Amino acid sequence: MDQIYTGLKYRLLALLGFKGPFRSSGEVLAAADRLICALEDGGFEAAAASVRRGFVSLNGLTDGWALFLEGLEKAERALPPLAPPGLRRSLADLRSAARFALFGR
Numbered sequence: 001m002d003q004i005y006t007g008l009k010y011r012l013l014a015l016l017g018f019k020g021p022f023r024s025s026g027e028v029l030a031a032a033d034r035l036i037c038a039l040e041d042g043g044f045e046a047a048a049a050s051v052r053r054g055f056v057s058l059n060g061l062t063d064g065w066a067l068f069l070e071g072l073e074k075a076e077r078a079l080p081p082l083a084p085p086g087l088r089r090s091l092a093d094l095r096s097a098a099r100f101a102l103f104g105r
């Protein structure tokens with residue numbers, strides 16, 4: 001268990017320190033919260049629900065990041081083609097963060 005925790009800790013440190021637009025775990029969480037609100041405000045309820053389900057699964061472990069990534073991917077598929085580019089960019093940024101936490105790339 002200690003090896004798993006240590007590996008995850010170093011992946012998260014790499015993610016939060018060197019990958020993507022996020023510099024702290026607080027920024028990742030705030031970005032996810034802002035995205036959920038923006039999706040709801042835009043009337044994209046199914047996409048917001050998918051992100052929310054993944055967001056509440058974040059527990060600091062790999063399985064939580066996998067569920068978060070899955071929720072983000074479902075949300076993107078739920079968006080109509082004419083959805084605002086800013087929403088798609090936010091989804092892409094968070095997907096990159098989740099992928100990096102999972103796979104280190």
